[in-house]
Every structure is written in C-alpha cells, then in structure tokens.
Amino acid sequence: MMTGNMDNMQISVCKVPDGNGFRIESMPDFLLEDTFDDCSPHTHNFYEILWFKEGKGKHMVDFVEYDVKPNTLFFLSPGQIHHFDHNEGYCGITIKMCTDFMKDESATDSLFVKYNVFHTFDTVPYYRLDEATAEVLSRTVEAMKVEAQNNGEFGNAEYLKALLRIFLIKVLRRGMQDGELPLSNMKPSHLLFIRFRRMVEQEYMRMHTVQEYADRLNVAQRTLNKSVNECSHTSPLAFINERIMLEAKRLIRYSNLMIKEIAFRLGYDDPSYFVKQFKKRTGYLPSDFRELDVN
Numbered sequence: 001m002m003t004g005n006m007d008n009m010q011i012s013v014c015k016v017p018d019g020n021g022f023r024i025e026s027m028p029d030f031l032l033e034d035t036f037d038d039c040s041p042h043t044h045n046f047y048e049i050l051w052f053k054e055g056k057g058k059h060m061v062d063f064v065e066y067d068v069k070p071n072t073l074f075f076l077s078p079g080q081i082h083h084f085d086h087n088e089g090y091c092g093i094t095i096k097m098c099t100d101f102m103k104d105e106s107a108t109d110s111l112f113v114k115y116n117v118f119h120t121f122d123t124v125p126y127y128r129l130d131e132a133t134a135e136v137l138s139r140t141v142e143a144m145k146v147e148a149q150n151n152g153e154f155g156n157a158e159y160l161k162a163l164l165r166i167f168l169i170k171v172l173r174r175g176m177q178d179g180e181l182p183l184s185n186m187k188p189s190h191l192l193f194i195r196f197r198r199m200v201e202q203e204y205m206r207m208h209t210v211q212e213y214a215d216r217l218n219v220a221q222r223t224l225n226k227s228v229n230e231c232s233h234t235s236p237l238a239f240i241n242e243r244i245m246l247e248a249k250r251l252i253r254y255s256n257l258m259i260k261e262i263a264f265r266l267g268y269d270d271p272s273y274f275v276k277q278f279k280k281r282t283g284y285l286p287s288d289f290r291e292l293d294v295n
Contacts, residue, residue: 021097021098043080045098046096051141054070056068071130073129127171144164193230205267206267248274251265274286
C-alpha cells in the first residue's frame with residue numbers, strides 16, 4: 001500500500017520569490033537535482049509539459065500507464081498524480097507554468113481552454129512528434145530558455161506567453177493524436193464541449209447534475225448532451241461521474257482522509273451512497289481500493 005499525505009506529495013514552482021511563474025529544466029538534470037523523487041507518485045499545483053526526447057520507459061498518470069518513447073510530449077494539469085520509472089536513458093526537458101501564468105488576460109478563457117491540450121482525465125495526455133517537428137519545437141524552446149532569464153524586464157511574461165502559444169500551436173498542427181481535431185476545424189459543439197470539460201474540472205465537487213452545467217453554460221440540456229456525446233462518445237452525466245471517481249481514487253489512494261471525509265469533500269451527503277457508487281463504477285469498495293498494490 002502506498003498511501004500518504006497529498007500535501008506532502010505536491011511540488012511547486014509558484015512560490016519562488018520574484019519569479020515569473022515559468023521554468024524550463026533539462027532532463028535528466030532536474031531528476032538528479034530535485035529534492036523530490038519524480039519517480040515516486042506526486043502531484044503539482046502548476047501545469048507541466050514533459051518532453052522525452054530520448055529514452056524508453058513507462059509513465060503512470062492517474063492510474064493509467066503510458067509508454068515513453070523518443071519525442072513523446074506529456075501535458076499535465078494541476079492535481080494530476082503521476083510518476084515515471086527510474087531510467088538513466090531519459091533525456092529531454094520539462095516546462096513548468098503556474099496557473100496564473102496560463103491566464104490569458106486578453107480573453108475570457110485561459111490557454112487551457114484556448115488550445116485544449118492540458119487534458120485532465122478524459123483523453124490520453126500525450127502527443128508524439130516526428131523528427132522534423134521536434135527540431136522546429138526545439139528552436140522555440142531555446143527561445144523560451146533565453147527569455148526566461150529576462151525576468152523583470154519589460155514584456156517578459158507576454159513574450160513567454162507568445163512563445164508558449166507558438167509551441168502549443170505547432171504541437172496541435174503536427175503532433176495530433178488520432179481522432180483529435182485542429183482548433184481551426186472545431187465546430188461550435190466542440191467548443192461547447194471544451195467549456196463543459198473545463199467547468200467540470202472546476203465544479204465537480206459541487207455540481208453533480210447535467211442540468212446544473214447546462215444552466216451555467218446557458219444552453220439547453222439536449223444541446224449539451226449532443227455536444228458531449230459527439231466529442232467524447234459518452235453522456236454528460238457519465239463524464240461528470242468519471243471525474244468525481246478519479247478524484248475519489250486519488251484521495252483514497254494518496255491521502256489519510258477517512259472514507260466519509262472523502263465522501264463529504266466530493267459533495268456526497270450520504271457516505272454509504274458514495275461507497276455504493278464507488279463500488280459500482282470501479283468494482284472495489286473504497287477500503288479495498290486503498291489496500292491495492294497499484295500506482
């Protein structure tokens with residue numbers, strides 16, 4: 001069993017005095033220098049892009065194991081629990097950004113919504129790059145490294161955001177996953193789904209019904225149903241419940257909270273109903289899941 005306090009598992013780059021909320025580190029240097037073991041399960045309060053340029057291995061993200069191959073990009077959101085295996089052959093970079101840095105002051109949505117790459121649980125969190133695209137992106141990263149050293153200078157944050165936008169757009173153009181649509185080809189229903197997905201991430205502990213989300217998004221429930229089904233091949237209610245169950249797994253596995261405390265935190269008034277729902281959706285009682293030898 002590998003339970004622990006999630007607060008102790010959290011790594012931050014957002015509390016550095018006078019920092020700009022943006023950091024680029026080389027791999028394997030940060031693996032050797034970091035005071036925290038990145039090969040142990042941990043979570044962040046910031047966004048992270050992990051680019052494995054060389055090496056092969058395994059990367060576990062929220063209880064799902066993914067293959068690491070050369071030129072694999074992983075996009076991780078705050079709160080996701082992940083770790084990768086000990087491998088001396090890993091070479092690459094990590095880009096870390098605070099949530100405040102990701103805000104787009106010129107629009108109502110953050111870069112999270114605008115570029116739709118920092119998924120949380122409903123899609124595979126990685127992209128693969130061909131050699132030509134990797135070479136182009138490497139030049140953008142080098143420009144980021146140079147500008148990151150200019151903290152405090154005029155336009156520093158705006159310049160870094162502009163470079164990050166270029167990076168994300170290039171990934172979306174050339175590193176598409178199967179089934180993903182370029183932003184320019186998205187229908188209104190797809191954009192509605194992105195807004196719904198983002199709202200679920202913000203409100204899943206408080207809002208459990210489809211009607212609540214439809215009201216907040218100012219659309220009819222049938223319109224939301226159609227959008228979510230079209231984009232995720234599941235219903236809005238199943239989508240909401242899946243997000244709740246993921247957080248339940250995180251808290252059961254990696255916190256010392258009692259099951260009833262977890263139930264209350266996730267918006268369940270009746271802990272016994274939460275236990276039934278967890279068993280129905282995972283096949284395990286919460287107490288049994290806590291004892292499983294999984295990461």
